[in-house]
Amino acid sequence: MEYLQQSFSVPFNYRVWFSSSIFNSDNPLLAQVVASPGTNAHAQRKILFVFDQGLLDANPGLPEKIRRYFAVHKNVLLVDEIISIPGGESAKNDESSFRKILNAVDKHGIDRHSFVAAVGGGAVLDTVGYAAAVAHRGVKHIRIPGTVLSQNDSGVGVKNGINYFGKKNFLGTFAPPFAVINDDTLLNTLSDRHWRSGISEAVKVALIKDAAFFEWLDANAESLANRNKEAMAYLVRRCAQLHLEHIASADPFESGSSRPLDFGHWSAHKLEQLSRFDILHGEAVALGIALDSLYSVLARQLTITDAERILHLLERLGFDTYHPLMAIDNETAPLLKGLQEFREHLGGELTIMLLDGIGKGVEVHSIDTVQLQEATKQLAARAGDKQLNPTN
Amino acid sequence: MEYLQQSFSVPFNYRVWFSSSIFNSDNPLLAQVVASPGTNAHAQRKILFVFDQGLLDANPGLPEKIRRYFAVHKNVLLVDEIISIPGGESAKNDESSFRKILNAVDKHGIDRHSFVAAVGGGAVLDTVGYAAAVAHRGVKHIRIPGTVLSQNDSGVGVKNGINYFGKKNFLGTFAPPFAVINDDTLLNTLSDRHWRSGISEAVKVALIKDAAFFEWLDANAESLANRNKEAMAYLVRRCAQLHLEHIASADPFESGSSRPLDFGHWSAHKLEQLSRFDILHGEAVALGIALDSLYSVLARQLTITDAERILHLLERLGFDTYHPLMAIDNETAPLLKGLQEFREHLGGELTIMLLDGIGKGVEVHSIDTVQLQEATKQLAARAGDKQLNPTN
Numbered sequence: 001m002e003y004l005q006q007s008f009s010v011p012f013n014y015r016v017w018f019s020s021s022i023f024n025s026d027n028p029l030l031a032q033v034v035a036s037p038g039t040n041a042h043a044q045r046k047i048l049f050v051f052d053q054g055l056l057d058a059n060p061g062l063p064e065k066i067r068r069y070f071a072v073h074k075n076v077l078l079v080d081e082i083i084s085i086p087g088g089e090s091a092k093n094d095e096s097s098f099r100k101i102l103n104a105v106d107k108h109g110i111d112r113h114s115f116v117a118a119v120g121g122g123a124v125l126d127t128v129g130y131a132a133a134v135a136h137r138g139v140k141h142i143r144i145p146g147t148v149l150s151q152n153d154s155g156v157g158v159k160n161g162i163n164y165f166g167k168k169n170f171l172g173t174f175a176p177p178f179a180v181i182n183d184d185t186l187l188n189t190l191s192d193r194h195w196r197s198g199i200s201e202a203v204k205v206a207l208i209k210d211a212a213f214f215e216w217l218d219a220n221a222e223s224l225a226n227r228n229k230e231a232m233a234y235l236v237r238r239c240a241q242l243h244l245e246h247i248a249s250a251d252p253f254e255s256g257s258s259r260p261l262d263f264g265h266w267s268a269h270k271l272e273q274l275s276r277f278d279i280l281h282g283e284a285v286a287l288g289i290a291l292d293s294l295y296s297v298l299a300r301q302l303t304i305t306d307a308e309r310i311l312h313l314l315e316r317l318g319f320d321t322y323h324p325l326m327a328i329d330n331e332t333a334p335l336l337k338g339l340q341e342f343r344e345h346l347g348g349e350l351t352i353m354l355l356d357g358i359g360k361g362v363e364v365h366s367i368d369t370v371q372l373q374e375a376t377k378q379l380a381a382r383a384g385d386k387q388l389n390p391t392n
Numbered sequence: 393m394e395y396l397q398q399s400f401s402v403p404f405n406y407r408v409w410f411s412s413s414i415f416n417s418d419n420p421l422l423a424q425v426v427a428s429p430g431t432n433a434h435a436q437r438k439i440l441f442v443f444d445q446g447l448l449d450a451n452p453g454l455p456e457k458i459r460r461y462f463a464v465h466k467n468v469l470l471v472d473e474i475i476s477i478p479g480g481e482s483a484k485n486d487e488s489s490f491r492k493i494l495n496a497v498d499k500h501g502i503d504r505h506s507f508v509a510a511v512g513g514g515a516v517l518d519t520v521g522y523a524a525a526v527a528h529r530g531v532k533h534i535r536i537p538g539t540v541l542s543q544n545d546s547g548v549g550v551k552n553g554i555n556y557f558g559k560k561n562f563l564g565t566f567a568p569p570f571a572v573i574n575d576d577t578l579l580n581t582l583s584d585r586h587w588r589s590g591i592s593e594a595v596k597v598a599l600i601k602d603a604a605f606f607e608w609l610d611a612n613a614e615s616l617a618n619r620n621k622e623a624m625a626y627l628v629r630r631c632a633q634l635h636l637e638h639i640a641s642a643d644p645f646e647s648g649s650s651r652p653l654d655f656g657h658w659s660a661h662k663l664e665q666l667s668r669f670d671i672l673h674g675e676a677v678a679l680g681i682a683l684d685s686l687y688s689v690l691a692r693q694l695t696i697t698d699a700e701r702i703l704h705l706l707e708r709l710g711f712d713t714y715h716p717l718m719a720i721d722n723e724t725a726p727l728l729k730g731l732q733e734f735r736e737h738l739g740g741e742l743t744i745m746l747l748d749g750i751g752k753g754v755e756v757h758s759i760d761t762v763q764l765q766e767a768t769k770q771l772a773a774r775a776g777d778k779q780l781n782p783t784n
Contacts, residue, residue: 003407008640015395111739248400347503
């Protein structure tokens with residue numbers, strides 16, 4: 001049997017910037033980013049901004065600020081129409097936001113050498129990223145994450161997507177951004193709930209990869225809960241760094257069945273869906289960490305002392321560690337469907353990250369539902385105790 | 393300004409196979425391909441077939457043959473529902489075929505370790521490839537091209553897409569297939585017009601890259617026109633090889649503004665659209681080659697003798713070298729819009745491949761419309777002469 005072998009590698013490079021007040025005209029960063037190597041100086045490049053409506057409502061002056069910015073910095077032509085799409089999971093739940101972006105790309109002649117910049121939370125970045133990835137087979141995409149969660153986790157990675165057939169990220173691609181710009185001032189207008197929500201991904205990555213970072217989180221829990229900006233700046237940067245290192249060192253486009261960063265996520269995805277996205281992703285991840293930590297005590301080598309430290313840290317950060325949707329009364333409990341769906345999305349063998357210690361992730365390929373039920377019971381009992389003794 | 397640098401490379405590897413009667417149970421190739429390294433032995437892998445309706449009409453026994461094949465070769469589970477979508481550009485002109493494939497992927501639980509196999513012409517491969525690339529952020533895609541054009545050119549490459557906003561390939565991705573399998577027996581049922589149509593891409597790649605291949609085409613023009621299978625097998629393989637080498641050596645995902653393989657294509661794309669796709673892609677490419685060859689005489693170093701050889705070869709293969717839609721009467725002639733649209737799709741600076749000789753492509757960044765008009769006039773006159781003297 002004859003064949004021709006095709007083999008090539010495609011290099012991907014992008015920077016994750018950390019700055020403040022990036023839309024102030026005296027901050028040259030954004031202008032430098034759009035003029036950086038990889039952009040074509042011959043072409044009349046344009047930049048189209050897509051905003052998270054929630055972020056825009058909290059910062060109504062931003063479009064005017066952006067117009068002033070590009071009136072001063074003229075190396076790229078600002079598309080005058082600044083569009084917005086709903087924030088949160090609703091941006092991804094139907095195709096209207098996706099189509100709105102494609103329409104703007106077409107109407108304003110955004111080509112492969114021009115930019116679509118997304119400013120907002122993870123769902124908005126996912127939706128804009130998907131539209132940018134498939135329009136003209138990929139226009140340049142700049143991510144300007146507007147939440148803790150997107151600045152330290154989803155916004156710095158290579159994935160995008162929208163929901164379809166009611167399934168999370170059924171449609172999407174792996175498409176590295178042109179650049180990511182983290183502006184810490186965008187976090188100022190977040191609600192306490194959204195501020196907190198992003199911290200659970202830092203706890204997660206610390207638990208599976210970096211015990212020293214866990215110690216830092218443990219030592220700074222109250223500062224973080226009380227919105228200390230310096231503490232948050234460190235957290236965002238360290239968490240983003242661990243995330244970037246993981247992507248580059250392993251399997252960036254996830255050709256295998258494993259997704260090692262998804263500790264606590266099989267149940268988190270399901271809890272978000274079961275709650276119709278009332279539970280925020282970061283809150284669901286905190287619940288998932290709590291569950292899989294106790295399960296790791298029962299099924300793996302994590303000590304009960306370490307599991308208690310983890311639960312206590314989550315509580316000090318302001319997270320719940322139990323939700324009634326986690327109840328496992330029998331083999332058909334809704335939560336258990338999350339295991340099957342987690343396997344299906346990646347395909348192949350079920351692969352779940354657990355803990356053999358703080359900073360020591362370990363992958364397993366089966367879950368004992370009896371032990372899982374025991375873990376949820378312990379979490380429920382603990383939550384009940386807390387209600388009885390609120391001073392604990 | 394602080395930043396983290398992200399850098400990684402993603403390797404892509406796939407084979408383009410050449411075989412005969414691949415759905416006969418005694419041909420082990422297809423079973424070997426789905427069992428090859430890169431597939432996950434732990435998972436229950438499935439294969440979903442999507443057919444070009446035209447190919448299915450010409451080969452109505454194929455679905456039953458495929459069912460028998462996978463009844464014998466059980467290393468992958470055949471999805472019992474074998475679906476079909478219209479062939480030709482209509483598969484790409486609305487989203488219904490794209491959605492039909494996504495529905496089947498969802499309904500039959502095709503995950504990232506399972507396969508979607510497309511059997512058909514370039515438009516069908518483009519549509520199925522796009523659906524496979526975005527479903528679950530990419531399921532494994534096997535291309536089984538059913539036309540000369542797709543076996544030697546579009547089917548072996550890394551691009552997919554559908555039309556949107558009436559614009560060719562407005563939506564799409566760069567996504568290498570898992571494997572390509574060229575079955576020469578699928579060409580037997582092609583009409584003469586479709587058989588011929590794919591040959592123009594071989595003329596094109598010979599002209600810009602390989603003078604020896606042009607000599608071979610010149611020596612074998614009558615065999616090719618008369619459907620000699622051995623001649624076609626050589627053409628398909630050599631053309632596919634040149635195409636693969638080009639992709640691997642240059643810029644696989646086209647990050648620049650240049651598309652060196654698109655000699656003759658700026659006008660070809662426009663002529664297809666102006667004719668509402670009555671002119672087949674390969675026929676349009678022949679017209680585009682004729683035009684840009686004469687233009688290369690006027691604007692570059694191609695000799696009139698070599699241009700005549702090119703035109704004569706196209707005619708011996710059975711192609712027209714002029715069409716009334718190519719007329720340039722003034723600056724607003726429809727054909728001229730093709731230059732602008734060609735630039736817009738890639739973005740950046742206009743970049744057009746021309747010839748400085750046979751086998752010697754050269755890129756230019758502007759086109760003289762007066763000389764272009766002269767070239768179309770010469771083609772029109774030549775076509776008129778042929779009509780007056782049909783024995784020529």
